[in-house]
Amino acid sequence: MTIDPLQRFYGVIPAGGVGTRLWPLSRAAAPKFLHDLTGSGSTLIRATFERLTPLAGGRMLVVTGRAHRQAVLAQLPELGDDQLVLESEPKDSAAAIGLAAAILHRRDPDTIMGSFAADQVIGPVDVFQDAVREAIHTAATGKIVTIGIRPTLPSTGFGYIRQGEPLAVPGAPSATDVAEFVEKPSEEVARSYVASGDYLWNAGMFVAPVALMLEHLGRTEPQLHAGLLEIAAAWDSPDRDDVVDRIWPTLPKTAIDYAVAEPAAAAGDVAMIPGTFTWDDVGDFAAIGRLNPATESSHITVLGEGARVYADQASGVVVSDTKRVIALIGIDNVVIVDTPDALLVTTQEHAQSVKKAVESLKASGDVDVL
């Protein structure tokens, strides 16, 4: 008797990444996924969890840094001890997602995992969930399935996925083969991608049988694969901490795209479901402006409880993490982020330059605010 693929599904939420371009709101101690960046009342990780719950039920695993244990549990009190994987140090996405795959494989080798980053904004939720269901059905045929996003502009900030031929998968009418993954393009190339209709944004969403994920990882990154299996074998035992402390620091740092997705695509093992939902990785403060439209009367988007903002001849975004009065006069498309120990003032056009500021502050020793 074949198990319904949907019953094999387990949600995995990698919650890493500081979100440097969202400094000083997002920072090492309070990364992007712990913030409500849409004014919805939910943090991004909580919204991600709730988006997956109708698909996974309680079958959910969160991978995050040790420092965020308490904050994540405060956001997701439903999580049991066996559902939180804590990294002692960041090791990039191949190790994080690979460890989740290895642990889930030990617990049930038939599991289909779906990995969705904790810091993305998606809607409408039911369209997303339909795409994930198609991805699960496709994964059950022995594929690593990515959900691509139909591009709305020629972004140079994302990688792209070239769509291949349609696949005939029961329960997944829109599934296609993946011809290739391509790196972040130049603006000219991005324009041609969007015009062709064959390229979708790579949003880093993967749905796959854990066994297949591990198989590809073993081929491309044998040392990483062996280390993760050894950790997974000790995970649900008293030896966990000893084994983790010994092996995790030695693991290579690499991205899941290089370690699994691209080589698997070349081997013909990757499929895609085109996502027609809206998707935003909230990469910078310009995104905050997009995701939180200003009211007609004020032209200013204000995020933050108790913010007191006076604006005159101004437009843009004010993120207030204090109760200070903020008076803003005569600047358009401004971005102001007001936190107790650091203040950012820029414009939406310069939102990408925030990363450079953070690097300079690090170089100059102002690490207390990073």
Add this chain to the structure above:
Amino acid sequence: MTIDPLQRFYGVIPAGGVGTRLWPLSRAAAPKFLHDLTGSGSTLIRATFERLTPLAGGRMLVVTGRAHRQAVLAQLPELGDDQLVLESEPKDSAAAIGLAAAILHRRDPDTIMGSFAADQVIGPVDVFQDAVREAIHTAATGKIVTIGIRPTLPSTGFGYIRQGEPLAVPGAPSATDVAEFVEKPSEEVARSYVASGDYLWNAGMFVAPVALMLEHLGRTEPQLHAGLLEIAAAWDSPDRDDVVDRIWPTLPKTAIDYAVAEPAAAAGDVAMIPGTFTWDDVGDFAAIGRLNPATESSHITVLGEGARVYADQASGVVVSDTKRVIALIGIDNVVIVDTPDALLVTTQEHAQSVKKAVESLKASGDVDVL
């Protein structure tokens, strides 16, 4: 035997005015004159005091609000009890300067007072002092003497003084008659004033025999004059507080220009010394930029101890009253004023609009930060 006019001189420093356009740095509890706005290491009131000391010696009177007693004494520890005149409530410049005149007249009717606001920036100091010496010599001939400022641009923010015929005063070769005082002009009129060479800025500086000041005040504002004389009679007695509490609240509010300078000029009693020093009333944050040139390397003027400012593709002024890190990216001619409870972000072109912001905050009940 005639006393040397310079021996009759007594410096008066009216220290009032919140400096609304310098909010949130300058505010009711910490008005403009208590700040170092030039990066000199001295507050404006201290610099004013030191500028007058070579002329007046210890003969100096400060008129300020009761709330500022402690702060003023901290800045001017040299002041004796009889040198600080505290107003129980603000009553505009005619009452403040008139009370100083009345008190000084009671103590010595031959006194020549020189009134210079506590919140102005002047240099070079010796050029200013030469002008004041000429003004004292001219005042000794029975004139109310104003020091006009040669305009450097057609400002619409100041009143002007039309120069009359030269006067032949020993010790005051540049003294002239004053034809009239004129109100703040339109830009077109200001241009014609500057082009003519006959108009100087009215900087509100008056040097005059106290008896002549009181005589004109008595003619124009008899109620104010009578009240001030009654207060002055009780000033150096145990009745001071009772009399002040009874009379001061009833006094009319008016400016010294209307009450004395303009009618005295019409009566032919006002002379002028043209000041060739630079003068700035630090009216707004654009002035802070002018008075504190940015370094070539940063394009940003930073005022404030312990400020940590990171600037990229930006220019302007940052006034920091906190120790926060401030990152500023991609805005030119910006003005940022960072205080513990209020933040201002604007540009130098909009510096005058700060007043409107303060009025709006007052109207909306955010008076805690004003």
